[in-house]
Amino acid sequence: MRYIILGSMTILLLGLTVTQAAEDERQLVKLPDPMRDHMLGSMRDHLATINEIQAELSKGEYDKAADTAEQRLGMSSLTAHNASHMAPFMPKAMQEIGTEMHHAASRFSRTAQEVAVDGNLAKALESLSQVTQQCVACHAAYRVH
């Protein structure tokens, strides 16, 4: 019994070490505190937006999903996110992922409008996954604390 407990603890500790090592590989981007808080606030809104878009798609509200995406994640949302103010603090590759996310969201918005006509939900979902792919890419590479 004791060996089983010790064995489990070892596996747990190994697991923690591996997780820690993976986190350390992300590049730390130093932002002034208010800017970091603002950015994390935008991030929480990004997640809420993806959630809202998925709920709208599930109800067949494609035009609504198109609007939500364009206004809150697409090119139309850049001023709201203070993007031009933040960009100089970010590495170029990070800025590019951010820009690509906004483009992908605007592309999704147009696709969702098409889907309102042709009803091809799979096409909308594929396009939405190109948006979330940018969330994943940036989170895998960077951290702010």
Ligand code: HEC
């Ligand atoms: C250009 C880079 C970038 C993109 C694109 C991006 N994020 Fe983030 N996000 C970050 C960074 C950096 C953090 C902070 C991570 C850390 O320090 O551990 C973060 C944190 C978050 C958090 C945590 C917020 C908090 O209060 O701590 C959420 C939620 C989040 N992002 C959601 C999203 C979603 C959803 C998307 C896509 C729609 C997205 N992000 C796109 C860089 C990005």
